[in-house]
Amino acid sequence: MEPTASGAQVTLKDVAAASGVSISTASRALDDRGNASGSAAAIHVRKVAEELGYRRNSFASNLRRGDTRTLGVLVPRLSDTVMALMFEALERAAAARGYFAMVATSGDDPEDERRAAETLLDRNVDGLILATARLDDELPRYFRERNVAHALVLRTDGVSPSALGDDEVGGYLAVRHLIDLGHRDIAVLTGPSFTSTGIARLAGARRALDEAAIETPAEWLVAAGYGIENGFSAGHEVLEGGIGRRPSAVFAANDNLAMGVIAAAHHLGIEVGEELALVGYNDIPLSSRLSTPLSSVRVPLDQIAGNAIDLIVNPGKEPQIRKSMPTLIPRASSGAPRHSMPQVR
Incomplete structure (x- = not known):
């Protein structure tokens, strides 16, 4: 609240007295949680409040109601695009529903994750959204047992309320695209095996390969982290031809991995989009701005964010695990159909 000319802060009681109404009536007129009342009395109260310089203490008001209209968001790191x-996207979805989102980072360590979650809970958040869940993560189970409102986002443990893209469909779309271009020598770089995203995208890729009766060497199925450096190392591993030949195409399970593969290919003198087809995942903004624009699987983050918020603020509605459909965005990196491409050296 702002001070008056005498230095005192304007209270709700002051507004009620100046408006000639009760404190409860003034409170209802100034409650900004829903549609503002259009009654003459409410309009008068708001006009008086504005003239007096009154600002509602929404935090204290929410505490009296038992909620803070604040959600905590836990992510591994914000350096990840x-x-x-x-x-x-969660900030936008929260604001549209009258909530405020605050973020904490935890890395990939379970103990750091728990400490960060406790820090957010100490701020009296109404619920937690976790983008950190591992398949072996104990934190979602801990929250379920203690009835802590929470939702998992982008990843799932298969039990807690979750909002994510359909990663198996996404992996399928990526590899099916490469197969449709005529490729049969396809390597797949997956995410970490402790994440639902890594497992599901690999499952989708395998389904596409199985449908086309393609047997992929084990050396071309590489589990890696999700960083550019992981893509560079894994890219070297599959492109150096350790089994006597190299793949003509690579599906990388996120765009950072794909950019690492581009760097590895450049280092080995292999031209992406001509000699090597490449598809990434997530379609981050940089993907379309690369010198060879990256084909990628786009994930509807705003829809996922809205689902995650709704799982907390409107609990009990089915389904508790909500998957949004990804879309393949083909660009130059996946190249021309295989029959018109130069032969792989």
């Missing part, structure tokens, strides 16, 4: 974009 997808996590930063996810948080921004």
Whole structure:
């Protein structure tokens, strides 16, 4: 609240007295949680409040009601573009529903994750949204047992309320695209095996390969982290031809991995889009701005964010695990149909 000319802060009681109404009537007129009342009395109260310089203490008001209209968001790191974009989408979705979102980072360590979650809970948040869940993560189970309102986003443990893209469909779309272009020598770089995203995208890729009766060497199925450096190492591993030949195409389970593969290919003198087809995942903004624009699987982050918020603020509605459909965005990196491409050296 802002001070009056005498230095005192204007209270709700002051507004009620100046408006000639009860404190409860003034409180209802100034409650900004829903549609503002259009009654003459409410309009008069708001006009008086504005003239007096009154500002409602929404935090204290919410505490009296037992909620703070605040949600905590836990991500591994904000240096990861997808996590930063996810948080921004959650901020927008929360604001549209009258909530405020605050973020904490935890890395991939379970103990750091628990400490960060406790820090957010100490701020009296109404619920937690976790973008950190591992398949072996105990934190969602801990929340379920203690009835802590929470939702998992982008990842799922298969039990807690979750909002994510359909990663198996996404992996399928990526590899099916490469097969439809005529490729049969396809490597797949997956995410970490402790994440639902890594497992589901690999499952989708395998389904597409199985449908086409393609047997992929085990050396071309590489589990890695989700960083550019992981893509660079894994890219070298599959492109150096350790089994006597190299793949003509690569599906990388996120765009950072794909950019690492681009760097590895450049280092080995292999031209992406001509000699090597490449598809990434997530379609981060940089993907379309690369010198060879990256084909990628786009994930509807705003829809996922809205689902995650709704799982907390409107609990009990089915389904508790909500998957949004991804879309393949083909660009130059996946190249021309295989029959018109130069032969792989």
